[in-house]
Amino acid sequence: MNRIVAVAIMLLLAMPTLVHAQGAGIEWDILNKESGRLYRQGKYNRAVLVAQKALEVAEANAGPDHLDVADRQNNLAVLYAAQGDNDKAESLYQRSLAISEKALGPDHPTVASNLNNLAELYRAQGDYAKAEPLSKRSLAISEKALGPDHLDVANSLNNLALIYSTQGDYAKAEPLSKRSLAIFEKALGSDHPNVATSLNNLAELYSFQGDYAKAEPLFKRSLAILEKALGPDHPDVAYSLNSLAGIFYARDDYAKAEPLLKRSLAIREKALGLDHPNVATSLNSLALIYSAQGDNAKAKSFYQRSLVIREKALGPDHPDVAKSLNSLAELYRATKRDKEAMELEKRAGRIQGTKR
Numbered sequence: 001m002n003r004i005v006a007v008a009i010m011l012l013l014a015m016p017t018l019v020h021a022q023g024a025g026i027e028w029d030i031l032n033k034e035s036g037r038l039y040r041q042g043k044y045n046r047a048v049l050v051a052q053k054a055l056e057v058a059e060a061n062a063g064p065d066h067l068d069v070a071d072r073q074n075n076l077a078v079l080y081a082a083q084g085d086n087d088k089a090e091s092l093y094q095r096s097l098a099i100s101e102k103a104l105g106p107d108h109p110t111v112a113s114n115l116n117n118l119a120e121l122y123r124a125q126g127d128y129a130k131a132e133p134l135s136k137r138s139l140a141i142s143e144k145a146l147g148p149d150h151l152d153v154a155n156s157l158n159n160l161a162l163i164y165s166t167q168g169d170y171a172k173a174e175p176l177s178k179r180s181l182a183i184f185e186k187a188l189g190s191d192h193p194n195v196a197t198s199l200n201n202l203a204e205l206y207s208f209q210g211d212y213a214k215a216e217p218l219f220k221r222s223l224a225i226l227e228k229a230l231g232p233d234h235p236d237v238a239y240s241l242n243s244l245a246g247i248f249y250a251r252d253d254y255a256k257a258e259p260l261l262k263r264s265l266a267i268r269e270k271a272l273g274l275d276h277p278n279v280a281t282s283l284n285s286l287a288l289i290y291s292a293q294g295d296n297a298k299a300k301s302f303y304q305r306s307l308v309i310r311e312k313a314l315g316p317d318h319p320d321v322a323k324s325l326n327s328l329a330e331l332y333r334a335t336k337r338d339k340e341a342m343e344l345e346k347r348a349g350r351i352q353g354t355k356r
Contacts, residue, residue, distance in 0.1 A: 028057045028068065035075060042276035042313050044082050051076040070099035074117060081121055084318035093118040109152055112141040116159055123163050135160040154183035158201060165205050177202045196225035200243055212247050219244040238267040242285060254289050261286045280309040284327060296335055303328040322351040
């Protein structure tokens with residue numbers, strides 16, 4: 001059965017802000033900021049082009065083994081990963097890691113960050129055998145270099161917890177997630193957005209186990225912190241609303257889930273634009289609600305709009321496009337439109353590299 005899932009937020013610096021301007025020059029800095037802006041807007045194709053140019057400038061101005069080049073490789077890898085181009089992302093992450101290790105040594109905090117990013121790429125692909133040792137090494141470096149209560153340690157704990165929870169190993173994930181939360185609360189105070197993120201991740205852990213009684217108050221506290229700290233119309237608030245809605249959806253309480261998802265969608269459309277991938281996520285979640293209530297016409301409309309956005313923003317071969325295709329196919333199956341469903345399933349299968 002489909003469920004609304006807001007994947008636990010990775011506490012990674014997705015678009016690093018390390019600046020070594022003397023090496024790469026002012027043009028690099030301008031391109032760096034522009035690629036980050038386009039990334040936040042969900043314009044990944046344009047962001048990739050700008051990030052590629054930034055990498056070229058960094059290599060020309062600073063040389064192929066400069067930390068600026070490693071920084072640009074990392075950021076370009078983030079964009080490729082967002083587009084589902086994991087092979088290119090992996091290659092860049094590995095090259096960035098190699099430069100950082102050579103320039104800074106194997107036990108530097110920057111190396112830990114690079115390891116975290118590569119580990120998350122593997123986790124997202126379901127390659128936990130590769131992800132876990134990298135995440136553990138990242139945590140060990142951060143603890144040794146920065147101390148057990150540093151914020152980077154909290155980030156590493158969170159990411160390792162996510163690797164375990166994705167595999168269903170909740171007994172290992174829970175203490176790591178709790179320790180991460182405790183570090184954030186001690187260092188930043190109980191009302192900081194990073195605390196809200198950590199609360200949300202712990203709530204997701206309980207939600208995955210079906211322990212909604214523990215998950216719901218954590219989701220609500222996370223939402224309250226974000227609304228107070230960032231304002232009611234911030235995209236992070238939309239994420240939190242989607243997470244809380246997932247609890248009610250799992251309980252078949254659609255009357256409570258729907259208004260939360262509608263508010264989440266409205267925030268994302270206003271803040272991010274109508275064609276942002278996060279808007280597609282909200283549309284897909286609402287489609288699940290309507291489908292569960294038997295409103296197939298409305299569900300179809302929302303699934304189709306979500307699919308169009310993902311194809312445009314992410315490209316026709318992105319894994320999220322396959323998810324949209326499968327969701328729409330499931331709806332067609334339920335309404336006896338098997339031929340149309342089969343065509344969508346075949347296309348999704350080609351994207352996922354499977355046979356149907």
